Amino acid sequence: SAGAVASPMILQRSGIGDGNKLSPHGITPVIDNPNVGAHMQDHLGLNYFFKANQPTLNNVLHSWSGRIKLALQYALARRGPMALSVNQCGGYFRSRPDLDRPDQQVYFNPVTYTTTPKGTRTIINTDPFPGFIIGFSPARPTSRGQVQISHADAAAKPLIQPNSLATNQDCQMVIDGAKLCRAFANTESIKQLIDTPFGEDVSQMSEDDMLDDFRKRCGTVFHPVGTCRMGANAKTAVVDHELRVFGVDGLRVVDASVFPNITSANTNAPTMMLAWRAAQLIMESRK
Numbered sequence: 001s002a003g004a005v006a007s008p009m010i011l012q013r014s015g016i017g018d019g020n021k022l023s024p025h026g027i028t029p030v031i032d033n034p035n036v037g038a039h040m041q042d043h044l045g046l047n048y049f050f051k052a053n054q055p056t057l058n059n060v061l062h063s064w065s066g067r068i069k070l071a072l073q074y075a076l077a078r079r080g081p082m083a084l085s086v087n088q089c090g091g092y093f094r095s096r097p098d099l100d101r102p103d104q105q106v107y108f109n110p111v112t113y114t115t116t117p118k119g120t121r122t123i124i125n126t127d128p129f130p131g132f133i134i135g136f137s138p139a140r141p142t143s144r145g146q147v148q149i150s151h152a153d154a155a156a157k158p159l160i161q162p163n164s165l166a167t168n169q170d171c172q173m174v175i176d177g178a179k180l181c182r183a184f185a186n187t188e189s190i191k192q193l194i195d196t197p198f199g200e201d202v203s204q205m206s207e208d209d210m211l212d213d214f215r216k217r218c219g220t221v222f223h224p225v226g227t228c229r230m231g232a233n234a235k236t237a238v239v240d241h242e243l244r245v246f247g248v249d250g251l252r253v254v255d256a257s258v259f260p261n262i263t264s265a266n267t268n269a270p271t272m273m274l275a276w277r278a279a280q281l282i283m284e285s286r287k
């Protein structure tokens with residue numbers, strides 16, 4: 001239960017993995033199963049930023065007095081913006097009417113901010129003007145990446161190859177999501193709140209621009225899954241339907257790595273559901 005990055009690496013360092021990739025690290029393969037560490041999926045997300053012509057959370061959060069007021073409101077009454085997710089509003093949408101189920105998660109945040117450069121301590125600074133974000137995350141990516149050990153030493157960092165946007169379907173989903181955000185920004189109710197877009201302006205983008213922009217600016221939504229996936233047999237998977245590692249007695253994997261496919265929504269609740277089910281299975285197997 002070490003998570004979708006660490007669980008496959010524990011198996012790999014124990015000799016359970018792709019034999020061709022273990023041998024160069026001096027690890028003797030015990031069970032040759034290339035599915036260990038493979039099939040990784042994740043959600044990616046991207047934000048569009050707008051200056052607003054009405055006060056937003058920026059107006060409060062930009063000053064220390066405002067921050068203290070919100071902190072006190074939360075501490076004393078458990079109310080206010082600090083009692084909410086930063087994604088105060090959002091939902092699942094079909095970007096095209098012909099789809100039979102939602103393909104996009106969309107977020108609305110009444111705040112805009114800059115973050116410190118990568119590699120430095122993360123500090124989020126809210127902008128000194130009112131602003132808000134419309135962001136999206138394609139919900140059903142199909143590309144698959146991998147996690148492999150970089151060294152036999154357990155302290156060595158993982159090799160993570162997300163392989164994102166490797167399928168035409170995923171690229172199309174990005175374009176559809178960007179267009180959906182543009183459509184939201186164009187609705188009467190939101191248009192009247194916008195002073196001007198800032199940063200990358202989706203209203204001016206061609207489809208190619210949308211995809212290029214996504215490739216440049218997108219980030220993980222931190223939902224890696226699938227690296228010890230569940231399935232019918234060791235040809236396609238790492239664990240069986242009771243989460244038992246193929247070929248090893250008494251070993252289960254219980255975390256997001258066993259998801260056969262990424263869920264369309266966030267992964268925390270499904271992981272908790274999986275853990276409950278795994279606990280039942282383990283209890284039953286001991287009767």
Ligand SMILES: Cc1cc2nc3c(=O)[nH]c(=O)nc-3n(C[C@H](O)[C@H](O)[C@H](O)COP(=O)(O)OP(=O)(O)OC[C@H]3O[C@@H](n4cnc5c(N)ncnc54)[C@H](O)[C@@H]3O)c2cc1C
Binds near residue numbers: 224266
């Ligand atoms: C920044 C961030 C924000 C997120 N936001 C959301 C959200 O808003 N909503 C949502 O639904 N999901 C969110 N997620 C995803 C969610 O947290 C994960 O899907 C979920 O925690 C997966 O559970 P897990 O048990 O598979 O792995 P984890 O929760 O990662 O648990 C694995 C545990 O194993 C431990 N471990 C690792 N290696 C070893 C080792 N060698 N020995 C012993 N212990 C080890 C780790 O320290 C960790 O405690 C977020 C994730 C991140 C990183």
